[in-house]
Amino acid sequence: EAQVTQNPRYLITVTGKKLTVTCSQNMNHEYMSWYRQDPGLGLRQIYYSMNVEVTDKGDVPEGYKVSRKEKRNFPLILESPSPNQTSLYFCASSPIPGLGNQPQHFGDGTRLSIL
């Protein structure tokens, strides 16, 4: 089954404790992206990757890191989480650059709470 898998689905942690949210896709997609969703703000892009070893900032990259060492994986790293990073996070992928022709597949989301 074609899917984007995020882990964990839920996480409660404390300020300053490094965490990683994993994202893996089994569709051999080149493009992957991370979004955060906050009430009243919709989804905003954090980082995206056009292919292995190619990453770029989205609209709200501050406080986040990503890496793309393998095509299937695109982890989101919070080196020193803060309460303002409490949010719902989505990973997404699509087959080729050119978003309109190949709409993104989304993971099921990760609810992060930073105390």
Place this chain on the structure above:
Amino acid sequence: AQTVTQSQPEMSVQEAETVTLSCTYDTSENNYYLFWYKQPPSRQMILVIRQEAYKQQNATENRFSVNFQKAAKSFSLKISDSQLGDTAMYFCAFASQGGSEKLVFGKGTKLTVNP
């Protein structure tokens, strides 16, 4: 930069009736793509319908159709014969044709279908 505006934070409709969700956007581009995504309480992001800007014909997917007015930069979603399962957040989104590979989302409209 592109922006997407959904002016209706919340809407409700009776089961079996028709409802229209509004979306306007701002861009200087001529070729682009527009989407409606549905997010039910399960939090999944589900693509409902997609429209290519170069196509004059409005997209239709079963009970879902759009009214795309390119000159007015308007992209409304019409849901016919509303069902209880249509209760969800609905997000309008914009994607450029090539170039920046990201979806720009509106803030969402919460739709409730009442029995």
